[in-house]
Amino acid sequence: MRIAITCNIKEEVPPHLEECYAEWDDHETIESVKNALLEKHEEVFIVNADRRAPRRLEELRPEMVFNMAEGMGGDSRESFIPAVLELLGIPYTGSSPLTLGLCLNKLRAKQILSCYGIPTPRYFVVEREYRGIKEGLDFPLIVKPIHEGSSKGIRNNSLVRNEEELRERVHTVISTYHQPALVEEYLSGREFTVALLGNEDQIRVLPIVEIDYSTIPEGANPIYSYEAKWVFDRPENPLDIFRCPADLDDELYRTLCQLAVDSFRALGVRDWCRIDIRCDGSGRPHVLELNPLPGILPAPECNSCFPKAARAAGLSFSELVNTVVDIARKRYGI
16 A cells, blocks of 8 residues: 655754644654554655645555644644545545544533533633633633643643732733633643544543653642653653553543543544543543644653553554554545
8 A cells, every 4th residue: 555644844943943843743753654654555655744745645646644744823734634635535544624623622622522521621711811710710720722732832830820820821822822722720630641543333442641740840730731741751861750551440440431432432533542631639530632643752762642552552653553544444445
């Protein structure tokens, strides 16, 4: 089979621009995916997801695309390449343009989850100017950009404990990211991320990962902030922040699995997804967000959650990549 990898290639960027490109994939990751696909397929092409990508894809006419493209700019950026592929009639891995757009927009995803009775943290949205906390919510709260991924815009000071901090952080998010700020209740319990593979009635839950905040630097807030993900945790000095498989009793394990599968179906996710879940102070899990374009850094020291869960399930990196392709092929009937 002739396969193309669609991706946004992360080049060397100055430190002040690192956050802008946090979602993009480095050469090592892209080459690892290519080498994995070459183990089972005769031709693999890399297509950079820029403005030339539609013409390049039309010229190549691959039989399948392994889509990793995150895009740049706007709340529909993850939908660009899948929309082009659908226009060209080329099969691809992963979710539809609609689902990718809905999951990237945290507000829309939460609204849909709520319609299905899936618990998610209480919240309110500030479009332009903060005018006071929503009735029924109390500090501490967490402030996020409404449509970012890879912990972009979620800083250590995103956990706010009073009116002054809330007002300041909301203003920073709106002025920096040029998008509304999502203000959520802070859940003080355990946090997990759940990786899933499959479709319809054949969705496989991989071993669950727990985030252990006791290992982050003293004084840092217990949230998976940009600092926790990209500053404190470095390949040359990785944090021992993840527990996989998580230590769970049977009831909590079943609840997490059911919540993840229900969320996967509610948003119309396809083939694979990573779902972040956190418990409140009473131990009740709530879905934070869905990641239908999960990061897959290949090196274990990079602490990438989906490959970590796959390894715990006995899947190598190559097996994970090719399993995603096989699941998509089955969905298309090819």
